[in-house]
Amino acid sequence: MATYIDEIEPNEANLSGLSVLVTGGDEGLGWEIARLYLILGADNVYLTAKAKKNGDHARDSLLLDSKVLEKNPGGQVHVFEVDMADTNAVLEFCQKFRREVSNLHIAVLSASVDLPYYRPTQYRMEECFHVNFFANAIISNFLMEILDENSPENRSMEVKLQKRSIRNNVFETLPSHLTWVSSPESYECSISGDWGVFFEDIYGRLNRRSDMGPTRSKSTRFLATTYALKQAQHVGDEKLVINVASPGHPQAGQRWRFSSIGRTIAVAIDSVFSRQQFDGADAIVRATLTGPEANGTYWDGGNIIPPPWSLRKPDGKLFQIRLWEETIYALEMASPLIPTHE
Numbered sequence: 001m002a003t004y005i006d007e008i009e010p011n012e013a014n015l016s017g018l019s020v021l022v023t024g025g026d027e028g029l030g031w032e033i034a035r036l037y038l039i040l041g042a043d044n045v046y047l048t049a050k051a052k053k054n055g056d057h058a059r060d061s062l063l064l065d066s067k068v069l070e071k072n073p074g075g076q077v078h079v080f081e082v083d084m085a086d087t088n089a090v091l092e093f094c095q096k097f098r099r100e101v102s103n104l105h106i107a108v109l110s111a112s113v114d115l116p117y118y119r120p121t122q123y124r125m126e127e128c129f130h131v132n133f134f135a136n137a138i139i140s141n142f143l144m145e146i147l148d149e150n151s152p153e154n155r156s157m158e159v160k161l162q163k164r165s166i167r168n169n170v171f172e173t174l175p176s177h178l179t180w181v182s183s184p185e186s187y188e189c190s191i192s193g194d195w196g197v198f199f200e201d202i203y204g205r206l207n208r209r210s211d212m213g214p215t216r217s218k219s220t221r222f223l224a225t226t227y228a229l230k231q232a233q234h235v236g237d238e239k240l241v242i243n244v245a246s247p248g249h250p251q252a253g254q255r256w257r258f259s260s261i262g263r264t265i266a267v268a269i270d271s272v273f274s275r276q277q278f279d280g281a282d283a284i285v286r287a288t289l290t291g292p293e294a295n296g297t298y299w300d301g302g303n304i305i306p307p308p309w310s311l312r313k314p315d316g317k318l319f320q321i322r323l324w325e326e327t328i329y330a331l332e333m334a335s336p337l338i339p340t341h342e
Contacts, residue, residue, distance in 0.1 A: 010289040011035075011040075011282065017155075017163050018173035019044040019103045023084070023139065026050075026058035029181070029247060032281035033108055034058075038075045040285070041169075046078045046101065048093065048111060055079035055239045072171055084111050085121045085133040087138070091335055094142035100129045104146045105174065106288045109136045109224075110181040114217040120207070129206045132220035137227060141339050143211025144235060147176040150171060151239035170289070175241045177288040180228040186221035187300065191310045191319055203326050222308065223323060225298070229307055230324045232296035235341050241295045245287035247305030248301035 020037045025047030034045050045062070050057030059077040062068060068075060072221035082093035113131040121130050148154075150174055163171040206220065226242050232242035283302040286296065298307045310316045331338045 010286040013289050014041045014166050014169040016041040017159050018042050018105040020106040021046040022108045023048045028055045029280050030110040032277045036281045036285050039071045041072050044076045048080050048082045050083050052081040083327040085127050087123050090135045105150050106177045107143050108179050120252050126207045128216040128220045133223045147240050151176045178242045179288050180244045182225045182244050183221050185218040187308050189222035226320050226323050230320050236295035238292035243297045245284045245299040247283045
């Protein structure tokens, strides 16, 4: 008999038969997320990395991890090189992934960058904006088709019968999942405070040197949350769950901004107040092991909470609509090959 998702604890689920994509899976939180999927039994985990050598190192360290070897010695890790700050590179990755991969059941968009200063890409987009939001918007739209093709009703009956004998295996019943990774800081983003009340040219504002300043990272992740929740309304259903998940406060991997004394203080603070990276990974993975009722939900630290308060207000809803419209237009301008799923 099939095991239904609400019958088990996520950390006891068996993911044998399933394949997962983790963007930014070569380090930090992304690496821990990939590791947890392997420990839970996923057959294939696909990672993206900016540099292939980093991705190869991440793959090797995952496959040699003692817990992975104990729980899932046959698990496979595959690396795709992609520069998330390069629109053409993102498009090439999407097309290559579709050519080479036919089975995908879970996608976690965790690639991100945190820059305290303005740095434009060659396509005249600010880098935090491009990496944290626009590149993920491109990837998410490309992944819709393959995730839909691998929803429960389309999965192999032969494999379903094989997996029924495995305790807590969810191959037969787990909906496909697309989860955008957010942050606690972006949850607190205020449209009136961080943005000013405006609904025109959101893209233009984020790409100006003078606007947003050091709040670019949280602002662009807020955009990602805003878009993802709207995407869930348009596309998500009982076959494909789209949601947003924040890890809580896992230890940050980017302390390069601080002096040596500052880094020492940051490490001390992290050790006392922050969640470990593996706790953050567990929080993200929980959001991907749900039934269809989790479509359009926001997760924090492994629990469903209301969406950001800014998006619950009337001006927030208008902002969300405007961002959706601008993004659809931007995707169409970037390439006619990008499905927009309006």
